[in-house]
Amino acid sequence: MRGKHIALLGLVVAGSIAVFSGAIPASPGPSGYHILKTIHVPGTEGWDYLTLDSAARILYISRENHIDAVNIDTGNIMGKVTGLQGTNGLLPVPELGRGFATNEDKGEVVIVDLKTLQKVGSVKTGKAPDSFAYEPVTKRVFIMNSAGASATAINGAEGTVAGTVQLDGQPEFVVADGKGSVFINITDKNQVVEVDATALRVLHRWPLAPGEGPSGISMDRKNRRLFSACDNQKMIVMNADTGKVVAALRTGTGTDASVFDPDTMNAFAPAGGAGTLTIIHEDSPDKFSVLEEIDTQSGARTATLDTKTHNVITVTARHGHGSTHLDVLPNTFVVLVIGR
DSSP, rough: OOOOOOOOOOOOTTTTTTTOOOOOOOOOOOOOOEEEEEEEEOOOOOOOEEEEETTTTEEEEEEESEEEEEEEOBHHHHHEEOSSSSOOOEEEEHHHHHEEEEGGGEEEEEEEEEOOOEEEEEOOSSSSEEEEEEETTTTEEEEEHHHHOOOOOEEETTTTTEEEEEEEOOOOEEEEEEEEEEEEEEOOOOOOOOTTTTHHHHHHHHHHHTSSSSEEEEEEEETEEEEEETTTEEEEEEEEETOOOOEEOOOSSSSSSEEEEEETTEEEEETTTTTTTEEEEEEEEEEEEEEEEEOOOOOOOEEEEOOTTTEEEEEOBBBBBBGTTBBBBBBOOEEEEEEE
C-alpha cells in the first residue's frame, strides 16, 4: 500500500474515536459463525494486514501511511503510528513491549513502543518489506521482502539485523512453528519454504500443487499442519514435517489470509472477491471438512484471530465506481467481528 508521507510518529488519542455499533446479526448457519458486531473506523485510506494483541485488546490496522490502534471491545481508536510511507502492517510482540511496522517505500521496519506507539528505532530490510512473523525460540522477527525475494531476520530485543535469507522467489505470508522454524509461502513458485530461524538457511522447499498463487499461511502447531490460502480458490493443508499435501479444500475468490484456531480446530479463509469467509474443521490431522461459507462483505480479504474470544476479525470498505473504483468512500471502513 502506498500513502503520503507524514513526518511525525506518535500517539494520537483526542478526537480519534471510532463509531461503534452492533451489527444486526445474521442467523447463524451450521457452523454457528456469523457477524457479531461492526466497528466503523474513520478514514478513506486503503488497508492491508491487521494484527491483534488479544491480551491488550488492541487491533492494529494498516492504513497506507499509518497504523490505527483500535480497542476491539469498545471500538475506540487508542492511537496511531504515523510517519510511514507505504505500510503493510504492524507486528506486536508483547513479550518485548515492541511493535514492528513495515515502511515499504523506505525499505525498513519502524520499531515502536507498544505503550506509547512512539518510535524507538528502525531497521533496514530488503526491497518492499511486506508480511512478518515473530519466532519465539530465537526471539527474532522475520520480515518478508516481497520485491527482494528474501527474508530479513531482526533480533527483536536489540533491534538489529541478524541476517538475510535468500528465498529464490516472491514471499507472501510467513508463520512460525514455535520450535525454531518458519514456513513461508512463495507465491510465484507455488511452494512452501521452511527456514531454520537460528542458522538462517532454507531447510526444505515443497510444492503446493494443486494450490496456485499462495498468500496467507497459518498452522496447527500441535499436529504440524500448514494451511495455505491460494488464488485458485483452494486451501491447501500440508504436513509440515514431510511436505505432503493432505487436503485441498474449496474457498471463495480473492483470499489473502489464513487463520487457524487451535482451540476450536477451525481454519478460516477470508475471500474479498466473493465477500465470504470459509470455515474448515480439522476432524483429524489428515481429515478436513468445510463447515460453511458465510457472507461477510466484498473486500474483506485479510483477517486475524482473537485468541481470547475465538472471534475472527476482518476489515473492509466500500469503493467508488468507474474512475473512482480504487477510492475508499467516506464513512464506509468497517471492522467485522465474526464469532458464534
